[in-house]
Amino acid sequence: MKLTILFDRLRWEEKALQKEAQALGANAALVDAKPLVFEISRVRRAREFGDVVLQRCISFYRTLYLTRILENLGVSVVNPYLVTESCGNKLLTTLILAKAKIPTPRTMISLSSDTVAESAQKMGFPVVLKPFVGSWGRMVSIARDKEALLSIVELREELQNPIEHMYYLQEFVKRPPRDVRAVVAGDEIAACVYRYAPEDDWRTNVARGGLTKALKPNKELREIIFRAADAVGGGVLGVDAMESEEGYLVHEVNNTVEFAGAQAATSGSIARKIAAYVISRARK
Amino acid sequence: MDTKCAECDAQISIPDDAIVGEIVSCKDCGVEYEVAEIKNGTAMLKPAETIEEDWGE
Numbered sequence: 001m002k003l004t005i006l007f008d009r010l011r012w013e014e015k016a017l018q019k020e021a022q023a024l025g026a027n028a029a030l031v032d033a034k035p036l037v038f039e040i041s042r043v044r045r046a047r048e049f050g051d052v053v054l055q056r057c058i059s060f061y062r063t064l065y066l067t068r069i070l071e072n073l074g075v076s077v078v079n080p081y082l083v084t085e086s087c088g089n090k091l092l093t094t095l096i097l098a099k100a101k102i103p104t105p106r107t108m109i110s111l112s113s114d115t116v117a118e119s120a121q122k123m124g125f126p127v128v129l130k131p132f133v134g135s136w137g138r139m140v141s142i143a144r145d146k147e148a149l150l151s152i153v154e155l156r157e158e159l160q161n162p163i164e165h166m167y168y169l170q171e172f173v174k175r176p177p178r179d180v181r182a183v184v185a186g187d188e189i190a191a192c193v194y195r196y197a198p199e200d201d202w203r204t205n206v207a208r209g210g211l212t213k214a215l216k217p218n219k220e221l222r223e224i225i226f227r228a229a230d231a232v233g234g235g236v237l238g239v240d241a242m243e244s245e246e247g248y249l250v251h252e253v254n255n256t257v258e259f260a261g262a263q264a265a266t267s268g269s270i271a272r273k274i275a276a277y278v279i280s281r282a283r284k
Numbered sequence: 285m286d287t288k289c290a291e292c293d294a295q296i297s298i299p300d301d302a303i304v305g306e307i308v309s310c311k312d313c314g315v316e317y318e319v320a321e322i323k324n325g326t327a328m329l330k331p332a333e334t335i336e337e338d339w340g341e
Contacts, residue, residue: 009333010305010318032305034333060338135340207340238341254341 001282002050003028003275006066008057012260016271017054023272026279033057038069046073051282053077054236054274056256060088060133063256076283079235079255086232087255090168091132093232100231102224103249105242110167113153119169120149126172132163135254136207142172170251173244179204180215180241180248182225183259183270186234186280189225190273191262192217206261214265224248236274285327291315298327307332 003026007014014030021028027050053075057063068081079087086092097104108119120127126144129152134140143149156164177197183190191214198209206212217225225239228250238257241248259270285298294312302308302319308329309316317329 007305009307010303011307015303030303030305058339059336060340131337133338138337138340256341258341 001026001052001279003278003282004049004053005030006033006053006055006057007031008033008059008062011058011258013258013271014056016263016269017056017275020269020272021275021279024275024279026275028275033062033066036066038073040069040072043072046070046075049075051076052278054278055079055084058256060084060135060256064088074283076281078278078281079237080233083233083235083237084255087237087253089132090130090134090252093253094168096231097228097250097253100227102227102231103247105173105244105249105251106171108169110169113157113165113167116153116167116169117146117149119167120146123169123171125149128170128172130168130170132166132168135205137203137205140203142202173242173249173251175242175244177202177204178243179251180217180221180243181212181262182217182221182239182241183257183262183274184225184229184235184237184239185274185277186236187226188273188277189217189222190270191259191266191268192221192225193262193265195261206258210261212261212265221248224250228253236277285322285325287327287329289313289315289317290329290331296329302327 003021018028018030055067064084067077070077094107110116110119126142129141131139178194181195182192193212194215195204195210197204204210228239229237232253238254240252241250263270287296289296289310292313296310304319306319316332318332319327320330321328
């Protein structure tokens with residue numbers, strides 16, 4: 001069984017995944033995606049990527065396009081293109097979660113700057129503004145009142161990219177200074193942790209210095225994690241949830257889940273569980 | 285495996301088990317490099333890609 005792990009920035013996680021896949025008997029190769037070139041007008045069966053590909057690129061668009069190309073060449077990719085697209089765009093994720101009736105924070109989209117204040121007032125301040133595509137809490141901002149909101153809008157309008165001129169606004173959920181991250185591999189929760197916001201920040205992202213602590217999910221949490229993972233198409237995912245006064249709310253599902261933070265807080269190899277799932281997805 | 289930082293000329297030590305694609309950084313100036321090639325026990329470095337807006341999970 002040959003498994004290809006695609007990367008564009010080699011991190012501890014990719015090396016751990018290769019090691020664990022090899023321990024499970026797979027011939028696992030790490031392949032740098034950056035130098036790859038494809039003649040996409042010619043469709044052929046690409047055998048050089050083996051029986052299954054684990055997509056681990058850090059760039060969302062590189063992940064998205066490369067996955068689509070590989071699927072066109074008959075390659076089985078974890079996660080598939082549609083899962084990647086659904087998770088990589090917060091608008092699409094929220095649409096999917098809402099349609100599947102999975103509790104998620106109240107979210108509004110303003111298609112121009114003219115209606116941002118109106119949307120925020122409907123939800124009530126403070127509101128959280130998030131980019132459609134982005135990670136690690138980057139460009140996620142909180143507006144505690146109309147004045148702060150309009151300052152953010154003014155700055156966004158100065159940016160050249162037209163996607164910045166549409167607005168994803170979310171209620172600021174009253175929650176403890178932590179959220180939940182579950183690493184899902186198929187029908188298994190490979191790890192579940194609390195992520196605590198670092199001092200002087202309200203965001204809990206490990207990339208921003210958030211600290212992790214192991215959590216044994218209860219029945220309600222397990223159910224919502226699996227429902228969210230299934231709704232976006234399943235695979236290897238990072239499901240993020242918050243504890244609100246009304247119960248758990250899923251606010252994000254990540255398609256190229258980073259797990260160094262979760263691994264630091266938990267025992268049992270997360271990479272081993274992911275590798276086992278990916279091997280099970282090999283094209284027969 | 286050691287090499288010099290192209291930016292500040294400081295010594296960069298590269299772990300013996302480093303593989304192509306791995307990121308190493310200069311302890312003096314912080315510049316990140318990617319291991320481009322390992323030949324006869326010598327690592328060739330190239331500037332690592334810098335953080336982009338679409339990087340993440």
